[in-house]
Amino acid sequence: xxxxTIPLIMVVTLGFLxxxxxxxxxxxxxxFYYVWFVDWIRAMSPFGLILGIMSITLAHTxxxxxxxxxxxxxxxxxxxxxxxxxxxxxxxxxxxxxxxxIFKNIQVxxxxxxxxxxxxxxxxxxxxxxxxxxxxxxxxxxTALIVMLGQVPIGISIFGEGIATLTQWILDVxxxxxxxxxxxxxxxxxxxxxxxxxxxxxxxYLGGGE
Amino acid sequence: xxxxxxxxxxxQQLDRRYIYIIxxxxxxxxxxxxxxxxxxxxxxxxxxxxxxxxxxxxxxxxATEEEKDAIAMAHDKAVMLAFWHDASTMSELFxxxxxxxxxxxERRIKFFTFTIFATSxxxxxxAINEVKKSDPEKYGNKKSGEDYVNFxxxxxSLLLPIIFGMGEDISDAMDIDAEGRKVSSLxxxxxxxxxxxxxxxxxxxxxxxGTYWIYYARxxxxxxxxxxxxxxxxxxxxxxxxxxxxIGMLAGMKGAAEYEKLVDVFAxxxxxxxxxxxxxxxxxxxxxxxNLPYPFRQAxxxxxxxxxxxxxxxxxxxxxxxxxxxxxxLQKNDN
Amino acid sequence: MYEIFSNWVAAFFTLCxxxxxxxxxxxxKFAEYLFVGVTAGYAIPLxxxxxxxxxxxxxxxxxxxxxxxxxxxMGFLYVFTLSRKWNWLSRYPIAFGMGSVGMSVPLAMHAxxxxxxxxxxxxxxxxxxxxVFIGTITILLxxxxxxxxxxxxxxxxxxxIWFMMVxxxxxxxxxxMARISLLIGRIQFLIADVLGIIK
Numbered sequence: 095x096x097x098x099t100i101p102l103i104m105v106v107t108l109g110f111l112x113x114x115x116x117x118x119x120x121x122x123x124x125x126f127y128y129v130w131f132v133d134w135i136r137a138m139s140p141f142g143l144i145l146g147i148m149s150i151t152l153a154h155t156x157x158x159x160x161x162x163x164x165x166x167x168x169x170x171x172x173x174x175x176x177x178x179x180x181x182x183x184x185x186x187x188x189x190x191x192x193x194x195x196i197f198k199n200i201q202v203x204x205x206x207x208x209x210x211x212x213x214x215x216x217x218x219x220x221x222x223x224x225x226x227x228x229x230x231x232x233x234x235x236x237t238a239l240i241v242m243l244g245q246v247p248i249g250i251s252i253f254g255e256g257i258a259t260l261t262q263w264i265l266d267v268x269x270x271x272x273x274x275x276x277x278x279x280x281x282x283x284x285x286x287x288x289x290x291x292x293x294x295x296x297x298x299y300l301g302g303g304e
Numbered sequence: 305x306x307x308x309x310x311x312x313x314x315x316q317q318l319d320r321r322y323i324y325i326i327x328x329x330x331x332x333x334x335x336x337x338x339x340x341x342x343x344x345x346x347x348x349x350x351x352x353x354x355x356x357x358x359x360x361x362x363x364x365x366x367a368t369e370e371e372k373d374a375i376a377m378a379h380d381k382a383v384m385l386a387f388w389h390d391a392s393t394m395s396e397l398f399x400x401x402x403x404x405x406x407x408x409x410e411r412r413i414k415f416f417t418f419t420i421f422a423t424s425x426x427x428x429x430x431a432i433n434e435v436k437k438s439d440p441e442k443y444g445n446k447k448s449g450e451d452y453v454n455f456x457x458x459x460x461s462l463l464l465p466i467i468f469g470m471g472e473d474i475s476d477a478m479d480i481d482a483e484g485r486k487v488s489s490l491x492x493x494x495x496x497x498x499x500x501x502x503x504x505x506x507x508x509x510x511x512x513x514g515t516y517w518i519y520y521a522r523x524x525x526x527x528x529x530x531x532x533x534x535x536x537x538x539x540x541x542x543x544x545x546x547x548x549x550x551i552g553m554l555a556g557m558k559g560a561a562e563y564e565k566l567v568d569v570f571a572x573x574x575x576x577x578x579x580x581x582x583x584x585x586x587x588x589x590x591x592x593x594x595n596l597p598y599p600f601r602q603a604x605x606x607x608x609x610x611x612x613x614x615x616x617x618x619x620x621x622x623x624x625x626x627x628x629x630x631x632x633x634l635q636k637n638d639n
Numbered sequence: 640m641y642e643i644f645s646n647w648v649a650a651f652f653t654l655c656x657x658x659x660x661x662x663x664x665x666x667x668k669f670a671e672y673l674f675v676g677v678t679a680g681y682a683i684p685l686x687x688x689x690x691x692x693x694x695x696x697x698x699x700x701x702x703x704x705x706x707x708x709x710x711x712x713m714g715f716l717y718v719f720t721l722s723r724k725w726n727w728l729s730r731y732p733i734a735f736g737m738g739s740v741g742m743s744v745p746l747a748m749h750a751x752x753x754x755x756x757x758x759x760x761x762x763x764x765x766x767x768x769x770x771v772f773i774g775t776i777t778i779l780l781x782x783x784x785x786x787x788x789x790x791x792x793x794x795x796x797x798x799x800i801w802f803m804m805v806x807x808x809x810x811x812x813x814x815x816m817a818r819i820s821l822l823i824g825r826i827q828f829l830i831a832d833v834l835g836i837i838k
Contacts, residue, residue, distance in 0.1 A: 097727040101734035108738025116524075116745050128472065132465045136694035138732060139459040142713030143686045145793055148718055150679050167672040167707040174676020182684025190431055195645065197426055197681055202672040203649040205391040205423070205833070206825055207656035213613075213822035214660055216815055217327045218320040221620040221779040225628045230804045234624075237808025239618055245535075245558050245816055247341035248611030258344050265542055267767045271774025272806025274543040274755055275799065278775070279782045281751030288747065299737060300730050324660050331819070331826050336836055395824020396817060422682035459690045464739055480693055519743070519750045535817035539810040547758035549750065556813070557820040598831060604822045605837075613819040 102294055150175060224275040237264060312627040312634075317352065323620070330616045334608040338590045341608055344572075345582055348545055349562040352530045352552035354577050355405065355504055356383055357570070360411035377450065380495035382414035382502040386517075387431075388509040389421040399560035399603035400433045400532040403567050404506065406600065407437060408452070409443045410571040414492055418455035418466075418478065425457040425482070438597040448483070449490040453621050457484025464520060471499055471525040481595070499527040504551075508532040512540065514624045518549040532559065557610060560603035568596065650833040653825060710735075774802035 098263030114123045182193040226232040244261025249264035290296035359381035363372050385404060389397050408415045417428045432454065436443045450453065455478040456465055469477025474496065475488035487493060496502060505512040505527055514531035521527045528551045533541060535556030544550045552562055552592045565587060570577050598605075641756070655670035695711050698704045713735060719728040759775045761768060777799030788796050830836045 097730070102728040104731070104734040105737045105740075108735065108790070109741030112739055112741030113745065116742055127468065128463075132469065133694075133698070133707065135461060135465055135651050135703075135712040135736070136690070137698070137707040138714030139461045140686050140695060141711070141717050142459075143462065143682060143719055144715070145717045146679060147683065148721060150346070150675070164668060167668050168356050170669065170674035171672040171745065174673045175675070175719040176676075178677045178680030179683035181688070187684050187688060189433070191671065193681075193684065194426060196677060197423075198430070199645045199649040200652055201423065201674065201677045201681060202391040202394070202426075203653045203825075204656055205678070206394055206678040206821070206828075207653045208674070209392040210395070210818075210821040210825045211656070211659065213749050213818040214320075214324045214327060217617060217620060218618045218820045221318070221323055221624045221813070222316065223322075224621050224624065226625055230800060233801060234803040234808040234811065237619065237805045238812040239621070241809050241812025242614045242618060242815055245615050245812070246342065246611040247607060248615060250342070250344060261347065263767075264805060265539060265806070266546075267770050268541050268774055268805040269809040270546055271771045272544040272778060272809075273540050273803045274546075274759060274771075275775045275778025275782070275802070276806070277540075277543050278752060278755055278759075278779060281747065284727065285744060285748045285752060288744045291737060291740045292744055299733060301726065321661065327822075328826070331823055332830065335823070335830055337824060338837070393821070395822075395827075396820045398824075408650070420684045423678060425685060457685050457689050459686060461736060462690075464742070480689075482689075484688070519746050523749050535813040535820065538811070538813045539806065543755055543758065547754050548828045549754060556817050557823065558816065561746060598837065604825065606820065606827060609826075610816065610819055613823075614815070617815055617819070 098297075098300060102297065105291065106294050113292075147175070167169060240264060305366060312631045315623060315627045316631070327613065327616060330612045331609045334612050335605065337558075338605045338608055340588055340590055341604070341611065342587060343561045343565045343604055343607065344567060345562045346559075348413060348550075348553040348555075349559055349566065350506070350552075350577070352404075352554065353407070353504065353563065353566040353570070355528060355530070355551060356413060357505070357577060358405055359383060359413045371416070372637075376412040376414075377491060378495055380501045380630060381415065382416060382492075382496050383408060384502050384505040385415055385417045386505060386507040386509075387417060387419040387424045387428050388421060388513045389427075389534075390421055391427065393510040394533045395606075396556045396560065397510070397532055398427070398431065398605070399557065399599075400554045400563055401427075401508060402435055402599055402602075403450075403560060403563040404532075405431055405435045406443070407563075407567045407571045410567065410574070411445055412451070414496065415450070415452045416455060416474070416478075419457055420460040420463050422457055428454050428482070434599055438599045449481070449485065450492055453490055453492050454482040454488070455480075455487065463516065467516065467520045468524070470502070470525075471521065474498060474502060499525040502527075504528045504530065506530045506532060510534040510537065514541075514550065515544070518544060519527075522549060530554075557603050557606050561607045564601060564603050593639065646833045650829060653820065653829065778802055 111123075111126055115127045115187065118124075120140050151172065154171050157165045157168040158172075178196050181191070181196060185191045185193060187193050224235060226235050240257065241264060243253060244257045250258050287296060291299065310324040321385075350433055359378050361379040361381075362554075363375055368374070383404075385401065387401065405415070407413070417432075419425055419428060432452065436446060437477040446452065458478075466477050473491055478487045481487055481490065499521065505517050505521065507517060507529065509531070510533070514529060514533070517527065522529055529549065531541060532554040533556070535558070536557035538553065541550060541553050541555075541602075545553055554560060565578075565582075569575070569581060569585065569587070575581070589596065589604050651675075652670055655666040658664055659667040695707070699707050699711065714730050716728045717732050719725040722728075759772065763769045763772055777795055779799075781788075781796040781799035781803070786792060826838075
């Protein structure tokens, strides 16, 4: 009862109240959302973070306790976590504080650089893996080459404005058809899943167990 | 196996680290030795520019600075810039944000910023400060709460309440700004109530996050939505561009370069948008007679490096495929 | 001086991450773990200031809106996700948030499906609108798995595959551009901000 039925009733009831909010302009339907729901969801909002912090702390303390390979680095992760948080509480979170310094000079460069590694991998893959093995793959590669040339100034300098026009045509016509076909499939799929949740048929989000 | 086969095999088995070095050099050189190149603007970028520009207050001829201040403050149009990305995609999205902020400052258009990612919150400050710092004489006096306001970080579970709430009352939905001030008490909110006044939202993200606005805000409140996306997401955005759900799009560093150009050519010289001028006027980004600070031409100089890197990648693809086909042909002959 | 020092610290971490291109090494690991910790730690004070204080502490403690203790307590139940025995308690906050599907059914149907269908049904005036129409229909038929892709039907859905390949090619071309841009950004930082080579 408390484990599954009540949460399920909550989803279905709230779900239909939300349907009402969308379709019924009456004050009661609107107040449900603007007056009641907003305050409640706001009061719930900070607590999801506790789960994230506990989860990271548990994962790393377990690694340290069990002395798994490279466990020493887990100490670093925990120091990073708690020192950054403490610096925000002690010195504040405004511009010019140690908290902001850590973020700008440690988090930002690392985050940006980690993703920039992908440029090297895509160059290596271009050399070693992108092969015109079939007619379909050839179409894909040729389209990609045209788009790559049409986006950069040098492509237009070499091949003239025609390459930019051709790129724009590819994006506006065959690409549009392709992405719309896929988007309609995804759109219908997501509506179907939402509808299954709303009607209480889909329950996997409640997790396993009783 | 014959000699030819060995060469092509060797080409295919080249150590990836050599490829990395070649790519790095191809990017570093054009950045150290920048050159002028022409940026071709596209309709989706021009549409964003023109809509933002249409929000600018009109000043009577001969108005004093004080009068202009009063008119700008009372103006009932504003733009929302939603920074929904972290530092990982800053290279593509940050120059767009700088250019749009610069556009708003130049044309005295009120703008708001907010994010649902904790790690984006300082990026908003960085963008605003970078623009102010780059030209202190022009933008140094822009004030938070008067010319713009940063609503800061809002927990992501509050996204829908915020999107819907702004349809009723922005001050109420946002509640407090990044500096902890009550939004309703800020002078910038004079005559700005909801989406009727803040009629353009530009969402910067590395995902399809812009669809939140067209699912939840546009059908109900009729707000105009535009996106600044990473190039990875750009091709997927065309269905929504065609239907007009997105009024415009900036795609990756190229989109940022386009907007940089538009702001340089029109907003910074207080001229109206004109395709004619765009087509015919020269666009110096590095010559001696331009004193443009680096952040305002960062994307266009970046596009020089992008040009060389694209040619390199195309050469890589061609070499790899020639090696593949020659080897395949030789193997077929051997059999 | 302060700015130069800060930039060099940022450059050090940038190079730590780049060192992974040679091979996995202690510098990279150092950066990787510190990154995870700092990123998570960063969110804590911000969430406390921007959500806990205005939406929990102020209304409950200062304004005595005691009814908000219910959602606050419900939010706290998230932590039981980590418990095997009390895991079911975390279903309450999840269920509360999940209620918004009621909103997404009509609104996603409108913006994600109906508006797109309307966009696909514009009058065929030229070759481009004809191609968009054919492409959309054949791709939708390709994703209809209840009928075997053989015979005439197979040939029709094959047209859909060609359209999709052009779409994937466009995405791929754009992806190359995106990845290169990210590297350009980092190199701009190193040579402009750190080394001061470009002004």
